[in-house]
Amino acid sequence: MSKATFLRFLAIFWFATSIVSAQHANIDLAQKLPVDSKITIGKLKNGLTYYIRENKKPENRAELRLAVNAGSILEDDDQQGLAHFVEHMAFNGTKHFAKHEIIDYLESIGMRFGPDINAYTSFDETVYMLQVPTDSAKIVETGLQILTEWAHNLAFEDEEIDKERGVVIEEWRLGRGASARMRDEQFPILLKDSRYAKRLPIGKKKILEQAPYDALKRFYRDWYRPDLMAVVAIGDFDKNWIEGLIKKYFSRIKGPEHKRERRSYPVPDHRETLFALASDPEATNTSISMYYKQDLGEEGTAGAYRESLVEALYNGMLNDRLDELRRKAEPPLLAGFSSKVSFIRTKKFYVLGATVREDGIEKGLEAVLTEAQRVKQFGFTQTELERQKTEMLRAMERAYNERDKTESSTYAAEYIRNFLTDESLPGIEYEFEMYKQFLPAITLHEVNKLVGKWITEENRVVMQNGPEKDGVQLPTESDLQAVFARVDRLRLSPYEDKVPDLPLVQTLPTPGAVTEEKHIDDIDVTEWRLSNGIRVVLKPTEFKNDEILFLAFSPGGHSLIPDANYIPAMSATSIIREGGLGSFDHTALQKKLTGKLVAVSPFISELQEGFSGSVSPQDLETAFQLIYLYFTAPRRDSTAFESFKKRIIGFIENRHASPEAAYLDTIQVTMSRYHFRARPWSEEVLQEMDLEKSFRIYQDRFADASDFTFLFVGNFEIATMKPLVEKYLGGLHPLNRQETWRDVGMRPPKGVVQKELHRGLEPKSRVSLIFTGPFKWNRKNRHMLISMANTFRIKLREIMREDKGGTYGVRVSPSTSHYPNEEYSLNISFGCDPERVDELTRTVFEQIDSLKTFGTTNKYLKKVKETQIRSRETDLQENGFWLRALRSVYYHESDPKNILTYDKLVESLTLADIKKAARKYFNTENYVEVVLYPEDR
Numbered sequence: 001m002s003k004a005t006f007l008r009f010l011a012i013f014w015f016a017t018s019i020v021s022a023q024h025a026n027i028d029l030a031q032k033l034p035v036d037s038k039i040t041i042g043k044l045k046n047g048l049t050y051y052i053r054e055n056k057k058p059e060n061r062a063e064l065r066l067a068v069n070a071g072s073i074l075e076d077d078d079q080q081g082l083a084h085f086v087e088h089m090a091f092n093g094t095k096h097f098a099k100h101e102i103i104d105y106l107e108s109i110g111m112r113f114g115p116d117i118n119a120y121t122s123f124d125e126t127v128y129m130l131q132v133p134t135d136s137a138k139i140v141e142t143g144l145q146i147l148t149e150w151a152h153n154l155a156f157e158d159e160e161i162d163k164e165r166g167v168v169i170e171e172w173r174l175g176r177g178a179s180a181r182m183r184d185e186q187f188p189i190l191l192k193d194s195r196y197a198k199r200l201p202i203g204k205k206k207i208l209e210q211a212p213y214d215a216l217k218r219f220y221r222d223w224y225r226p227d228l229m230a231v232v233a234i235g236d237f238d239k240n241w242i243e244g245l246i247k248k249y250f251s252r253i254k255g256p257e258h259k260r261e262r263r264s265y266p267v268p269d270h271r272e273t274l275f276a277l278a279s280d281p282e283a284t285n286t287s288i289s290m291y292y293k294q295d296l297g298e299e300g301t302a303g304a305y306r307e308s309l310v311e312a313l314y315n316g317m318l319n320d321r322l323d324e325l326r327r328k329a330e331p332p333l334l335a336g337f338s339s340k341v342s343f344i345r346t347k348k349f350y351v352l353g354a355t356v357r358e359d360g361i362e363k364g365l366e367a368v369l370t371e372a373q374r375v376k377q378f379g380f381t382q383t384e385l386e387r388q389k390t391e392m393l394r395a396m397e398r399a400y401n402e403r404d405k406t407e408s409s410t411y412a413a414e415y416i417r418n419f420l421t422d423e424s425l426p427g428i429e430y431e432f433e434m435y436k437q438f439l440p441a442i443t444l445h446e447v448n449k450l451v452g453k454w455i456t457e458e459n460r461v462v463m464q465n466g467p468e469k470d471g472v473q474l475p476t477e478s479d480l481q482a483v484f485a486r487v488d489r490l491r492l493s494p495y496e497d498k499v500p501d502l503p504l505v506q507t508l509p510t511p512g513a514v515t516e517e518k519h520i521d522d523i524d525v526t527e528w529r530l531s532n533g534i535r536v537v538l539k540p541t542e543f544k545n546d547e548i549l550f551l552a553f554s555p556g557g558h559s560l561i562p563d564a565n566y567i568p569a570m571s572a573t574s575i576i577r578e579g580g581l582g583s584f585d586h587t588a589l590q591k592k593l594t595g596k597l598v599a600v601s602p603f604i605s606e607l608q609e610g611f612s613g614s615v616s617p618q619d620l621e622t623a624f625q626l627i628y629l630y631f632t633a634p635r636r637d638s639t640a641f642e643s644f645k646k647r648i649i650g651f652i653e654n655r656h657a658s659p660e661a662a663y664l665d666t667i668q669v670t671m672s673r674y675h676f677r678a679r680p681w682s683e684e685v686l687q688e689m690d691l692e693k694s695f696r697i698y699q700d701r702f703a704d705a706s707d708f709t710f711l712f713v714g715n716f717e718i719a720t721m722k723p724l725v726e727k728y729l730g731g732l733h734p735l736n737r738q739e740t741w742r743d744v745g746m747r748p749p750k751g752v753v754q755k756e757l758h759r760g761l762e763p764k765s766r767v768s769l770i771f772t773g774p775f776k777w778n779r780k781n782r783h784m785l786i787s788m789a790n791t792f793r794i795k796l797r798e799i800m801r802e803d804k805g806g807t808y809g810v811r812v813s814p815s816t817s818h819y820p821n822e823e824y825s826l827n828i829s830f831g832c833d834p835e836r837v838d839e840l841t842r843t844v845f846e847q848i849d850s851l852k853t854f855g856t857t858n859k860y861l862k863k864v865k866e867t868q869i870r871s872r873e874t875d876l877q878e879n880g881f882w883l884r885a886l887r888s889v890y891y892h893e894s895d896p897k898n899i900l901t902y903d904k905l906v907e908s909l910t911l912a913d914i915k916k917a918a919r920k921y922f923n924t925e926n927y928v929e930v931v932l933y934p935e936d937r
Contacts, residue, residue: 027437029303036427039415040239042246046253047227050246051415052239055408058874060135062235062242063408066128066147067416069230070223072201073123073265073345081203082211082219084121085168089216090128091119092160092802094149099160100802102146106130107794107863109139110870121201124345125420131409133870134236141245144233148249151229156217165208166805172202174808174831176762178658182278182465189276190291190461195265196344225255228262230419234408267293267347273460273484275477279468282761284654284661286466288365288480289353293459296348300424305431306438309392313442314450315339316388317380321371321495322354324587327578329642332360332367334650345421350454353463357650358472361464362483369487372455378494379448389439390595398597398616400432401546467654500592502583505625509632512730514722522897525886526718528725532734533706536725537890539713539882546597546616548714549883550623553610553891554707559742559820561697563676567685568693572701573602575694578644579637581629586640593622600626602702607741607819608891609701610708617715624728631702631732634695641691652681659760663932666757667768670928671825675746706734709890713883743820748772754929758937765834766932767841768827773923775816775824779898782816783905785824788917789814790864791856792828795847800830806840807832814921818892826921834937841929848922855915868906 035041040052072083093099106117109132116131128150132143191197231250233242298304315338322336333354342348352372356364399406406428417423426434466474475483516529528536558569580586597616600623603609611630615623655661665680672678679685710729712721748770775781793812800806813827832840875881882899889896 027302027434029301029306031302032300033302033305033424033426034430035425036430038427039425040243042243044226044247044251046251046255047225048250048253049230049419050243050250051230051232051234051419052242052246053234053408053411053415054237054239055234055406055411056236057405057407058236058877060133060236060873061408062132062134062140062143062233062237063412064130064132064143064147064235065230065232065412065416066150067230067232067419068126068128068151068224069124069228069262069420071122071124071126072199072203073195074223074262075199075203075219076215078207078211079215079219080199081168081172081201081205081208082216083126083223084201084203085164085208085211085216086154086220086224087119087121087126087128088164088168089154089156089161090150092164093155093157095153095155096149097146098155099157100798102149104859105142106132106146108859108866109133109136110863110866110868112867112871113797123196123199123201123343125416127416129412133873137241140237140242144231144242144245144249147231148253151224151226151250152253154220154224156213156220158213161213161216163802163805167801167808169205169208170806170808170832172205172208173762173764173833175202176764177660177760178280178282178284181280181761182283185278186276186463186465189274190463191267191344192270192274194267196267221256222260223262225259226250226253227255227259230416232412232415232419234411234415264346267344269293269459271458273457273462273481275462275464275480277462277464277474277477279466279474281468282657282659283465283467284658285355285651286358286361286654287353287355287464288361289351289463290455291461291463292350292352292454292456293461294348294350294454296346299422302434305424305426305434306442309435309438310442310446311340311450312392313385313388314380314447316391317384317447318371318375320384320388320590321374322368325367325371326647327586327640327643329639331643331647332356333364334647336364336368336371338368352455355651357646358467358469358653360650361466361475362479365480365483366487369484370490370492372451373487373490374492374495375448375451376455377492379444381495381497382444383497383499384495385442385444385447387591387594389442393435393439394595394597396432396435398546400428402544403428405544467657469654469657498588498591500584500588504582504584504592504622505628506582509628509727509731511723511727512732513726514730520896523899525896530726530730532730532732533736534729534732534734535709535890536729537709537711537886538716538718538721539711539886540716540718541714541879541882543714543877543879545715547879548615548617548620548623548712548716549879550614550710550712551610551612551883551887552627552708552710553608553887554701554704554709555608555740556701557605557607557609557741558697559606559744560739563744565690565693565697566677567688568690569604569697571689572694572698573604575641575644575689575691576602576630576634576698578640579635580640581626581635582633585635585637596622598623598626600630602630602698604698604701606744611710620716620720621724624724628728628731631705634698634702636691636695638691641689645686645689649683649686652686653683655681659757659932659934660766662759663757663766663930666755667770667928667930670753670755670930671748671770671772672746673749675744677744677746704735704737705729705732706736707739711883711886711890713879713886741820747821748823748825749928750926752925752927752929754931756931756933758933758935760932760934763834763934764831764932765837765934766829766831767837768829768930769841769844769927770828770930771826771922771927773824773921773926775822777816777818777822777892779894779905783909784913784917785814785816785826785921787864787868787909788851788914788921789826790867791860791914792847792851792918794860794863795851795856796828796830796844799847800840800843804840804843806836806843824921834933837931837933841931845924848918848924851915851918852922855911855918858911861909861911861914865906865909869903872902872906 043049119128188197318338335355354364354368512531514528518527526538561569580589596619598619600613789812796810807830810830815825817823885899
């Protein structure tokens, strides 16, 4: 449609939504927003606040939270890092749960340490998180008892404190590196003259090592008290019962007789611009950002909510313009960003910045400032505004449509924010009404004036990060000031918003037909075979109201491409996505898709090519049109190619400076025996990118639709899908090629291979032990390997983290391959102090030997089996799980009904199976060991 037609359409659209909103009482901007009636909010006599909501997503689960309005900002000078340390101690024993009994119990009921059991500490708060099953009243009650124990009954046994010191220090060590060193330089400037600059949650290593026991206990006594706490319970339960339990357990908590004041700590304003310029020899990225400090605004009123919409419109439109800049043939930036952020309690920040090439800081700074200046001189355009309004309303409409399918964890996070920062809780129905009433009336003038309000010389901090590297001269403060002055003098031309005026698909296909149909009743799956050979698998669900997921695959992939063209093959789909489709370049395509909730991505992997994506049911035809165009009208765009190539080179130009990247590259080339296709990314490798070769490879891989399998899972009707499938998939031309993948000959090494890598300034090491070998591909063997690895992961965590305090965490990652060869890999990895590498590696092998010799116990077997059963309960309610499961079934040509017999597989697992798997897959005569040490060791 023409620009004028587009504007008329949007005017009619907004008039219609205004009519709908007018049916409701106009919302007074000064009024306080109501609280969603579905939430029960109460306060006990001791001052503790609680939030309760019944919610059935996921079914038979409850999300429980304990929020403490106390974080590292409240630490005394001798306690820096101890707020976080206290959080760790919650899992190391309480009055009624000795040592690690809490974790033991929660794992015994199928909950996982990390995903289901966790906590975090920030500057201003500490939050504990549990998910528990609700099909047992006792389990739910015990979950609330655990929160109560955390609130006032931590044991703080001397021995456990000393063990946990090592774990907390390893978490500190894990976070060290170039980013942390530059942050340490910049935070005192960004947060100048504020307590926040001296209270990073991770703390000081010396204090973590030496803090007396009472310093830890003192923080707990002072700040873990009911008037600073909230309990949140969301889930599939009766709210009156839960409220009774909260009153029963939490009313017992008494606060201290003498309460320390819970102060707020301001970040002072400053008239001058501050510069925080940092560099590091291990820095991999270069960036320039302006942080504009802002006072906290009004919260909780309809007017404040409306203002947040104005701000979202501004950021959305400016980010769209910055995205266009990075797509130029000579991009001045790799990525640009405009956003409002809040990571401390007493100040907000408007951030405008860019990630750039190592020599592109001044160019990138000038680019983002110029776009802001363009907005200041001319404002945004009406078409930009209406597009952004449409996008925002559509996103809110999806949230509204999913109101009965919203995850309990989402509500829990929202209610915690209400307790800590007084975020309003009007409910999605009320928010949707505000969107419909407020958005149409927001004017360009309101949005445009934000640029002058937000971008000022006062309260501005310029943050620059980059590599410390021979041949790279980073700008000085005076260099950056010159850029600001130069942009201030610019007289610019207005932005031209080119709105597409063509149909997405200009020539419609001739439909094919469904020639075969089959229904699998047990799992409610329909299979179609189309006249052109395409197989379509459909599973309608009601797990989400506004979601359909899809996946397609075809045998071949880049295995069929010669080694010489491997990089063009690897990058082909990225290049095609960057180029747009048909008559639309990337930017025009995004504008054309305004208001559509659809994502389609082609891929070419080693053994297959295909698509992945998601779509709202109401945009289903658009998804099929995009799939059709990716088959028939990929776009060869030399500008997009040059831009993409330069941006990728920019992102990886200093990758080699990272010790972690060198470590991972060493593993990659070692495990492939230096195969040509396993070369690490480098500028030299990227020079092999070739637009013409990539385009030809893409066309070839997607030339024949006849051997594709398409899988659709989500909220659709079979009758609605059929004409769309026949038209857009059935209309694809078949070549009926008989092809499959090719074995490119990549194999892991044989025997024991040990490598040491000495890189990095920090005193930190990483260790990987990778066992490989042949594998007989079947369901039982895969389950045995996974179950053994899960058992071993729990054991190593107990020994290496909880008993020895030697690491923050241990990963045990099994994987299996069916094609091109049946083989397995079992990777054990952890980080630690370089001085403890030998000790902890020896511990791993001792535990391997123990598992192979003696097996495990019923305690661990029960944990693993219960976790698998509980995970499957929630998996079966997720579209993503069904898509992955069906993909596995149809890719490996296995029985679809096995999806529903998983519980039987779990029930059949025995102690003997775990021992047998350990003996088979922990072959200590065939593994790779790679260790990263610091440079000076």
